[in-house]
Amino acid sequence: MSPHRPTLADVAAAAHVSVSTASLAFSGAGPIAAATRQRVLDAAAALDYSGPNPLGRQLRRGRSGIVGVVVGDSLRRSFRDPVSIQVLDGLVSTLGPLDLGVLLIPGSSDPAGPAVDPLLETAAMDVAVIMWGGTTDDPMLGALRRRGTPTVLVEGQPLPDVASVGIDDRGGMREATEHLLSLGHTRIASVTLPFDRSRGEGLVALDQMDHLDWEITRRRLDGVTDAGVTPVAIWETPASLVEHGRTAGTALLSTPDRPTAIACQSDLLASGVVLAARELGLRVPEDVSVSGFDGLDLPWLAPDVLTTVVQPLAEKGAAVGHAVEAFLAGEGPTRRMLPVSLRIGTTTGPAPTVS
Template structure:
């Protein structure tokens, strides 16, 4: 165990060839006589040499063969979000043929987690900001300064990053018009995190000023462009439980809304749970709508009224952007359309 691992030079020496030839024998690039290759491979076998050291190879080549996926929250939360998972899967699938690996990175430094500096020191060829396209993410700048190309999903619209996003505003607006056309006036919003700092609860003006996520901001703007200013409860992360908390909060007040616009399907499921815990029927007593268009097994036969985004395609396209960047190209931004799906969780408000 103490002995050092065999190196390519050692193998070359044993095979009686120069290191350069040994390298050629392994990498396959360049002409090598079959006999020589055999000799090198045999020597490698004798010495227990399992191929060139990835680190040395990467240093020389100038690339690591690794793509970083920045996910904002704890792995657990990101993985509970079907949208994030599908996205990562799409990236992984697109990357697979080239043998590129996917490295999970945590964006926001929290208790015990590595510093942003540390994270940006990871050897990635491209960084994908998967679930946290915050406008002013320091990590984003760090990667760019380092010369690492960045793809931002639903991310900030900056000239130096490639953006893949959906028509957040358009979808949210169409959804809002649907709710309005049913006759609702008293509407409230269960919002995605405005910023990843763990805060939750009712959003006041000060808090509202710092909305850092493009998607969250666009959806909220669309809703308020239809209904005017509405009460907003913020969930600290995109999970059912937090949707339930936000729902309880919104339904507790004296002026109970007749419709709640949740900024994601997971939050919507939570809101529905909160409503039912209070004895409210959905949609008879309360209309609840979501965003994303994921499977919602929690709801049984009911179909959530929501905006369906092309998740799988988003993932695939993101993956393609990455491979293009790896190939040295500068791909154009992509803006995907969404579609309103009217389900069984929206209805006219109860007549008083």
């Protein structure tokens, strides 16, 4: 077997046509007779030539065909979170028909490590997506701006040069807190997502609130205060995982003046709090009410069903994909805000009476 790999020029020579005519035969576009196209395809089959190099075709178009997606955490933790998985599924399902591939880039999960993954600085991509957007001075966004890469920011601050897709999480958190108030709860604690890149864990004093950099965490806390509630305790977690919710729940519910309700910023955190309450011998919701955020289906938490703020996860991913599509069509940055809704489950009930 000859080591020579057939090229489009070889096919053109075998079919007795020009290289440009052979290229038209493969592209299916432009004026070319059916008989000529068939002759080119027959010559290609005889030479075992599968078609033009897709990378070369992409480069000629000035595109890589790749969308860089920066997840909000290490890939290991992100793929344990059903929220990330469902949003990514909605995104990929939208990009597939557009012949676009996805390059997953881990977010910053090590406070001592670099703030920007080297892939973000060097990898070929037509559009970048930053999941769970941080702040306006986010170093990842700064790197993409320096490269001139069109960017879609998911749940970040709206910016004039960046496309954005978000949800009304502040309004949803306010509604969940108002629901707890309507049940007579006055001692309401909050279990939050990370405040900043350091991903701390533990009680947050009021004088520590100035290091709250992450927009999602800030908005959801603002939703609690919008309802007229100052939390009796705020517990920051390093990530939206069940074990972090269990740690928070154990700490908050082990004190003599424990809260009667805990509003959590994710369903995984809320489910961890429920598990902690069970382990402490507390009844949910008779002794403590727990609310979450996301609207996940968690059959393993049975018999409990979380009271939660439902967000449209797959639709959010699809909206991100359409924002990418708009950039590639030359339409510039778009903005989309999706609604959320409160779903009452079994984990919230009337505040316990004080004997």
